[in-house]
Amino acid sequence: MRYILAAVSLVISLVLLGLGIGQRTIWAPPESIVSQLDTATDSQILVIPGTTMNAHDGRQSVVITGDGPITAVVGREHDVLGWVGETAHAVAGIDESDALTLTEQSGSSDAVPQLAGSDMWIEEHAGEGEVSFSIDLPVGYSIAIAGEPGTAAPADVRVEWPFDAKTPLFGPLITAGLVFLALALVLFLLALRRHRRRRGPQRRSHRELTRAERRALVRDAREGTPRGAVGPAQGAIEAPTADAGATGASDAVIAPDAVDAPDSSQAATDATDEPQTDATTDRSRGTAERTAAPTGRRRFGMIALPIVAVVALTGCGPQYWPSGPSTPAATEEPTPTSLEDTLPPVALTENQFDRVLEETRTVTAAADEARDLEQVSTRVGGAVLDARTTNYEVRGLNGEVEPLPGIPDGDVQLILPQQTEVWPRTVMAVVAWQDEARAQSALVFEQADARADYRLVYQTTLASGVQLPAVASPTIGAASLPGDTPLLQRRPTEITDAYADLLLRGDASEFAAWFREDGDTLRADLGRAAKDELIQRPEFALSVLEWGAAGDAPAPLMLVTNEGGALLATSFNETVRVTPKEEGVEISTSGAAASLAGVQETTAGIETTYQIQVLFAVPPADAPEGTQIQVVGYSQALLDANEVGQ
Structure with missing residues (x-):
């Protein structure tokens, strides 16, 4: 029964471990979130506010593609809007499907000057046909994009955020799989131990004596002389064959008189045999102990390995465990925490x-x-x-x-x-x-x-x-x-x-x-x-x-x-x-x-x-x-x- 339970636990552990690994491989979510803007605009300036750039957490990667020269600048939001002024421009937002959308702001269609070169910009990026850069844009800052002065702004814009690929089932599945694996090993070792105890020794300790050998032993006992002993006044008594003496001596039936009054030769023989028996026993015991020690360590290691793995998994990041819903920081209204936060911004940094x-x-x-x-x-x-x-x-x-x-x-x-x-x-x-x-x-x-x-x-x-x-x-x-x-x-x-x-x-x-x-x-x-x-x-x-x-x-x-x-x-x-x-x-x-x-x-x-x-x-x-x-x-x-x- 223990073998069956061990097998069932092993199958369950393999299934759970496979599902857990699948959470991080074939079923893993994408590593980034991409928002694409494909809508063309007639405005000369395209503005991406900080709220749009912070729709998701992480450093943003921006790629702008168009015909001719492209300029992208980064500045504080009030500076960007101040530079844009009354000029017609488009503002990029983000919808529920993470797609970039445009909102056209009406205004003057007069040609604007070169976007780059203003003292107010924090960063400037320029290129021919394509501009790409990575930035961690805080709320309160904006990106302004323009093409050649007098032409429409490029509208092929892609913004990419790193995605914190949370797999909340990975931790529980792997942990449960390792627990069942440890249980399977324990059940298997218990079943193996029980099986060995029930079988007992596999070799016979002696052979069956023949009728003639038994009679000879009884006769020798009655006469008072052990089989095979040589006394000083007696002649030698023929001992049984070497095979019989070797295997049957320990099981022979000795007469009471012989037991109570053993002769000197028998005592010497007993004295000689006793230390040999103890030494042999000690050597056997030592060998058994040395054999059992590494076997015990191996069993302990087989059980401890899954336990250690389970403990290690409990220290994994929160992305591997279920958690309650969290509100994105970008949607929270900033609350002034100091006098500096309530004052107007400085003219420049x-x-x-x-x-x-x-x-x-x-x-x-x-x-x-x-x-x-x-x-x-x-x-x-x-x-x-x-x-x-x-x-x-x-x-x-x-x-x-x-x-x-x-x-x-x-x-x-x-x-x-x-x-x-x-x-x-x-x-x-x-x-x-x-x-x-x-x-x-x-x-x-x-x-x-x-x-x-x-x-x-x-x-x-x-x-x-x-x-x-x-x-x-x-x-x-x-x-x-x-x-x-x-x-x-x-x-x-x-x-x-x-x-x-x-x-x-x-x-x-x-x-x-x-x-x-x-x-x-x-x-x-x-x-x-x-x-x-x-x-x-x-x-x-x-x-x-x-x-x-x-x-x-x-x-x-x-x-x-x-x-x-x-x-x-x-x-x-x-x-x-x-x-x-x-x-x-x-x-x-x-x-x-x-x-x-x-x-x-x-x-x-x-x-x-x-x-x-x-x-x-x-x-x-x-x-x-x-x-x-x-x-x-x-x-x-x-x-x-x-x-x-x-």
């Missing part, structure tokens, strides 16, 4: 800023050397572009004029991007020079619209000994404020003109109390005291020097600091007119001013215009009494020079 800064350095250096205004205007704008425009012109007239300082080539010390999803956008940074003897520069970049590049609009040299107020980290950024905000100690639109008046009038200015004098190197270099000192120089003894403000100042750019104040970047123009006191006195000039004015000496006089860029630290409206606006950096550059009256 640190990596993006590094690219912007490096591109600005490269373009500006090449343009400064070639005096290429068109080239430098791709990365420079505002007050910085105005100063370089004049510098390029002067250097074209006079080769001895030095170029303006380039973009600092050292490490970035501080980045403060604006918190915003709209345009224009502002980013401030402090960058050092590799030459540690040079003071750090404060750079202000602005992106006018989504399709424009960031341009450097302000570049000032930080004053020595003046510390910037504390600002937020680059991942949080800072908010901007309107020009007429009441949240600051002074309205930003008033600060520029007020400081220009301070430089002209000094302590006599009604705005003198607004600004802190301690540490203000700009006031020390170009303020009223410096102007009065210049008038007293001998070379201007016959000249009249007059200063004034020229033109309207541009709107300042500002970002909020941690204490509620703001860093405010602005610029204004200041003119200086030198005219003769008496008729016939000539006013001489040299260098860049002479080149721009076109004269070195004139009796009419020279009027020169300078641009002054300033970075202010403005206190909040609730700052303690006595807190003043601090100048933390400035720069000056020549803008124009003319002969008076010309």
Whole structure:
């Protein structure tokens, strides 16, 4: 019966193991999920949102096929949609069957510019006829796809996700199969052991004695002399044949007298035979023990192997065992967990800023050397572009004029991007020079619209000994404020003109109390005291020097600091007119001013215009009494020079 049960258990185990292996082989699910988009679109831009890309878990593989050049870019969703703007585009979604579908968004059909090259993109991929890449796109980011500008976007798009091939029956089937296999082995060993016990020994221990041999033994016993023994007074008694004596001696019937009074020869014989019998028995026992030991170990190993396999399977991954249904993470609504999650996103990340800064350095250096205004205007704008425009012109007239300082080539010390999803956008940074003897520069970049590049609009040299107020980290950024905000100690639109008046009038200015004098190197270099000192120089003894403000100042750019104040970047123009006191006195000039004015000496006089860029630290409206606006950096550059009256 045990053999039958063992056989049945073995068959069941083989069936279960076969089904379990089949779960991972012939019945295994596919290793990936593929969504194909075959629908053509007339739109120039195809957008794949992060929600679509995260419909399944795992790193996504994207393959785009089409005719001609193909460009695919990755950016934050609000940046992608900002770049697309009012242009008609298609948005890819995914349906219940995991197929990609298109939703057309109406808009302008005007040709869009080249998709690649924007400062906002995290990644760019381009190719001819086909583009493929792998990415782990988080929610909140999107992919934009375009073909040649002015043509429809390629719509042959395939997205592939790795599929976590869960086989929940594999673990139970393999485990049950190994359990039945162990049971079959146990039943087989038990049946084999029982069979061996029931059969007993297979050899006869002695042969049957003949009648004559039995009579001879009885006779010998009566006479008192064992069969085959030789006594001192008796003759030898003929023993039975060798075969009979060997096999029958142990079974002979001995008379009582012979047993009770054995002679000396019999005792000697018994004494001689006893140790031989014990040694033989010990050797037999030792051999049996040595034979049984490895047999027991083999039996234990045969049983332990399936048990160990079962224990090992219990440690397998959850994909091999049944589990309750789980909700995909992509369908869950993100819940803000910190203040950073509730704030608007920053204008650009640190990596993006590094690219912007490096591109600005490269373009500006090449343009400064070639005096290429068109080239430098791709990365420079505002007050910085105005100063370089004049510098390029002067250097074209006079080769001895030095170029303006380039973009600092050292490490970035501080980045403060604006918190915003709209345009224009502002980013401030402090960058050092590799030459540690040079003071750090404060750079202000602005992106006018989504399709424009960031341009450097302000570049000032930080004053020595003046510390910037504390600002937020680059991942949080800072908010901007309107020009007429009441949240600051002074309205930003008033600060520029007020400081220009301070430089002209000094302590006599009604705005003198607004600004802190301690540490203000700009006031020390170009303020009223410096102007009065210049008038007293001998070379201007016959000249009249007059200063004034020229033109309207541009709107300042500002970002909020941690204490509620703001860093405010602005610029204004200041003119200086030198005219003769008496008729016939000539006013001489040299260098860049002479080149721009076109004269070195004139009796009419020279009027020169300078641009002054300033970075202010403005206190909040609730700052303690006595807190003043601090100048933390400035720069000056020549803008124009003319002969008076010309």
